[in-house]
Amino acid sequence: xxxxxxxxTLFVDIGGVLLTNGWGHEYRKLAAEAFSLDPEEMExxxxxxxxxxxxxxxxxxxxxxxxxxxEERSFTPAQFQRFMFAQSKPYPEMIELVRRLKxxxxxxxxxxxxxxxxxxxxxxxxxxxxxxxxxxxxxxxxHVRKPDADIFRLALDIAQTPARxxxxxxxxxxxxxxxxxxxxxxxLHTDYRSTCAKLAAFGLEDDEGVIHETG
Numbered sequence: 001x002x003x004x005x006x007x008x009t010l011f012v013d014i015g016g017v018l019l020t021n022g023w024g025h026e027y028r029k030l031a032a033e034a035f036s037l038d039p040e041e042m043e044x045x046x047x048x049x050x051x052x053x054x055x056x057x058x059x060x061x062x063x064x065x066x067x068x069x070x071e072e073r074s075f076t077p078a079q080f081q082r083f084m085f086a087q088s089k090p091y092p093e094m095i096e097l098v099r100r101l102k103x104x105x106x107x108x109x110x111x112x113x114x115x116x117x118x119x120x121x122x123x124x125x126x127x128x129x130x131x132x133x134x135x136x137x138x139x140x141x142x143h144v145r146k147p148d149a150d151i152f153r154l155a156l157d158i159a160q161t162p163a164r165x166x167x168x169x170x171x172x173x174x175x176x177x178x179x180x181x182x183x184x185x186x187x188l189h190t191d192y193r194s195t196c197a198k199l200a201a202f203g204l205e206d207d208e209g210v211i212h213e214t215g
Contacts, residue, residue, distance in 0.1 A: 007202055009108040009161040011152075011179070012098060012133075014115065016171035017189050019127060020089045022119045027087040034083060035068075035075055042067060053116050056140035060118040084119065090127050093192045099132045101204050112155045112168070114139040114146050135159065146175045152182050167202050169195060 015021040028046060032039035045067045053063045064077050102109050111133050113120070117140035124130050137155040139145035144154060156163060163183035170176050176186040187198045196206055 006165065007105070007107070007167050007185075007204055008165040009110060009159050009167075010098065010101065010204075011110050011112050011155055011159075011166055011168035011170075011184065013170045013172075013175075013189075014111055014113040014120075014123065014129070017169055018091060018094050018098070018129065019123055020087065020091075022088060022115050022123060023084060027084070030087070031080070031083055035073070035080065037068065045070070051145065054114050054139045054145050055143050056117050057143070058116075060116065063116070081118075085122050085126075088119075088123050088126065091192075094189075094195070095127070095129075095132075097192070097196065097199075097206060100206055101199070102132055104206070105204060107204075108135075108159055108161065109133045110135045110137060110155050110159050112137045112146070112151060112170075116140055146172075147178055149178050149182060152179050152184060156182075156184075167199065167204065 012018060015024070021027065025043075028043060029039055031037070032042050049058065049063060049066055052058055060081060061077065064080060068080060069077060098109060101107055109132055111129070113136070115123070115138050120136075120138050120140055124136065135155075135158050137151060137158060139151065142151065142154055144151045156166070159166070164185075166184045168176070168179045168184050168186040169189050170179065170186060171189045173188055176188045179186045185202060187195055189195050199206065
């Protein structure tokens with residue numbers, strides 16, 4: 001049975017909240033080690049391109065041709081892509097928490113995330129995020145990325161929800177502050193337990209999660 005709440009919509013980040021980061025520094029370092037690449041050169045090239053890449057203006061093939069395959073390699077782009085994708089792992093407790101809250105309170109679930117197109121599509125498909133997320137406001141789809149406040153304005157327009165009825169779960173402090181400046185109540189996610197407590201303070205209580213955690 002649905003319960004009532006003043007919150008009608010949950011905005012949620014993917015990397016660091018529902019899943020591990022898609023292509024974070026730690027994974028680029030692992031890739032450099034696994035493929036015997038110069039990590040400093042790879043990182044420098046990545047930083048020149050990553051914002052444009054996450055805006056959906058480079059394909060993964062174009063990105064890799066500039067970051068890794070600008071010279072001959074002993075491995076293929078397909079092998080490197082498989083390594084990139086394999087770094088994504090789920091946070092099952094957080095995914096199930098969002099699923100339960102959606103059902104219990106009849107929430108709209110909107111992803112607001114900075115991710116490159118092919119990796120984002122893989123993560124949505126592999127971890128079945130489209131089974132409970134209503135809209136994906138991903139930087140690669142909308143061509144706006146955090147910290148630009150317009151991505152949150154766009155998410156509000158797509159959700160057709162006033163900011164006061166939204167709670168946003170995000171693991172980057174600056175992005176939390178930007179959302180709050182727009183009137184979106186936000187949670188700085190650090191771990192499952194504390195996020196459950198913060199959601200409860202906004203009226204989104206998860207009795208099943210509490211039972212699971214304590215019993």
